Structure formats: structure tokens, C-alpha cells
Amino acid sequence: MKIGTINLRISIIAVAVVAIFTIFLAYAFYVSRDTRILLWGIPTLVLLLVIPLGLNYMSQKEYADVRPQYEREARPIRIKLINLNMLGDPVRIEGVVESIRFQIFNRPQYMVADRSGEISVKMYTQPEENVNVGDIVEVLGMVTKRYIVSGDAVINGVSIRKIDKSIEVREKKKS
Numbered sequence: 001m002k003i004g005t006i007n008l009r010i011s012i013i014a015v016a017v018v019a020i021f022t023i024f025l026a027y028a029f030y031v032s033r034d035t036r037i038l039l040w041g042i043p044t045l046v047l048l049l050v051i052p053l054g055l056n057y058m059s060q061k062e063y064a065d066v067r068p069q070y071e072r073e074a075r076p077i078r079i080k081l082i083n084l085n086m087l088g089d090p091v092r093i094e095g096v097v098e099s100i101r102f103q104i105f106n107r108p109q110y111m112v113a114d115r116s117g118e119i120s121v122k123m124y125t126q127p128e129e130n131v132n133v134g135d136i137v138e139v140l141g142m143v144t145k146r147y148i149v150s151g152d153a154v155i156n157g158v159s160i161r162k163i164d165k166s167i168e169v170r171e172k173k174k175s
């Protein structure tokens with residue numbers, strides 16, 4: 001579903017919850033034949049879909065609004081140079097997506113690597129475009145700690161998008 005320029009995506013978990021409660025509602029109505037169950041149950045099922053969509057819309061909109069600021073302020077940096085002294089700094093990295101986790105929750109976490117190292121990029125909403133393992137991406141985000149009190153540096157991603165850049169492989173000269 002698309003509202004304006006924002007592409008909404010509902011998580012698989014939210015759809016599963018609605019499906020399970022639909023089965024419960026159908027069973028409860030079948031057993032009791034009480035129409036009041038439907039009067040309360042159907043609007044509740046609709047809310048179980050609308051609330052995650054609304055939250056996704058608000059997250060997408062907020063990220064779209066701050067993206068221009070990050071594009072202006074973020075400096076390009078190699079992953080190896082990112083450390084805890086840079087907490088709160090906006091950064092821009094380019095690399096290859098090595099793995100993706102937590103995508104079914106609409107909170108994907110990408111492992112992005114360049115030739116100098118790898119770093120975790122946490123997104124708190126789905127990106128605008130589908131990003132897959134092996135894609136070359138540009139990430140805009142802020143350096144944060146993995147955990148509140150301790151942990152290594154990670155990037156709280158504001159934007160992750162595919163870029164058209166090929167990986168250059170140097171061939172060894174035959175001597």
C-alpha cells in the first residue's frame with residue numbers, strides 16, 4: 001500500500017496475529033452464535049491491522065523527513081574507522097550486505113562490509129526499497145552503541161539504498 005510517497009509494509013507477524021485472532025473469533029461465534037461477539041470482534045481485527053500500518057507510516061515519514069539533513073551532514077567513512085568516540089556523528093558508508101536479520105518484524109538489521117571491516121546497521125522501519133544479501137548499498141545513519149551501557153559501535157540507519165557500483169577485482173599479472 002502506498003500513501004503519497006511512502007510505501008507501507010505490514011510485518012508478517014502482524015498478519016499472523018490477525019489470522020490467529022480471526023480463527024478465534026470465528027470459533028467463538030460458531031460455538032455461541034452470539035452476534036455481539038462479531039460487533040466487537042470485527043472492529044478489533046481491523047484495529048489489529050490499522051495500528052501497525054499507522055506506526056509504519058509514521059516511522060517511514062519521520063525517516064523521509066530527516067534523510068535530507070543526513071545527506072547534507074553525513075561524511076563518507078570507512079567501516080574500520082567507526083568507533084565509540086564517534087557516538088552521535090552522522091556517517092555515510094558504502095558496502096556489501098552480508099546478512100539480514102529481523103526482517104519479519106519490520107526492524108531489519110543488516111551486516112554491511114567494505115574492504116576494511118563490517119558493521120551492523122539497525123533500521124527501525126523497513127527501507128524504501130528491498131535490499132537483499134549481496135547488494136551494494138549506501139547507508140546514512142548515526143553511530144550509536146549496540147547496548148545502552150556497553151557494546152561496540154553500530155549504525156542506527158536512516159537510509160539504506162542500493163547503488164550502481166561494481167566490485168572491482170584485481171587480477172594477478174602472469175609473470
